[in-house]
Amino acid sequence: MFQMALRVYSCPYWIFHLKNRIQQMATKYPERPMAPAFVRYFCMIFGLANIVAVIAFSACKDMFMLIGGILGGSVLFAFGWYGGLPLVETVVGWHPPANSAAVDEMHRQGLKVMRRRKWMAWLAIPGALAATALLMPLLMQGTQPELVLLIVGVPIAFVNCRYYLSRCPRCGFGFFTKSVSRAALIRQRNTCGHCGLPLNADKKQ
Ligand SMILES: [Zn+2]
Numbered sequence: 744m745f746q747m748a749l750r751v752y753s754c755p756y757w758i759f760h761l762k763n764r765i766q767q768m769a770t771k772y773p774e775r776p777m778a779p780a781f782v783r784y785f786c787m788i789f790g791l792a793n794i795v796a797v798i799a800f801s802a803c804k805d806m807f808m809l810i811g812g813i814l815g816g817s818v819l820f821a822f823g824w825y826g827g828l829p830l831v832e833t834v835v836g837w838h839p840p841a842n843s844a845a846v847d848e849m850h851r852q853g854l855k856v857m858r859r860r861k862w863m864a865w866l867a868i869p870g871a872l873a874a875t876a877l878l879m880p881l882l883m884q885g886t887q888p889e890l891v892l893l894i895v896g897v898p899i900a901f902v903n904c905r906y907y908l909s910r911c912p913r914c915g916f917g918f919f920t921k922s923v924s925r926a927a928l929i930r931q932r933n934t935c936g937h938c939g940l941p942l943n944a945d946k947k948q
Pocket of ligand 1: 911914916935936937
């Protein structure tokens, strides 16, 4: 009886998430071509070789080398498999703009999300320094204080990737890229490299 009541109570929650998920799956972003095949195969082979080598030679004694090597190799392999870098959504239910210069409510919401991610990326720096100061005395007691680089570096890389891999809420391509390729270079910029949408376009209106 209790379980049934719980199921009924939590139903709208699941419906809400299911609706969001279906909406996300139905969203058709512009196609992005993969990196050339030889680059992809090189990354996949080199990534796998890196993982195998680090497992074989570190012999689980050097945790920094082992975890760092597996992480680095996996990222390289995934880059080759996907043919570049994935992009992170900024709005749910994205659709192409009515005209190339339009700034509507969906774009404004997306820009707010992007600025929040930018703040997170900046705040990660003092956060990392504080975490290093707290963790170093503990890690110095062990044999591998360099592990702090992984403990602090991975979250920093994660929040920076979320910002720099954001999709433009207007054109749907990478905001910080100029090329439409999945392996496009990422550059710090305040306007979308494709449609020219400024990062603070919603504030100007
Ligand atoms: Zn754009």
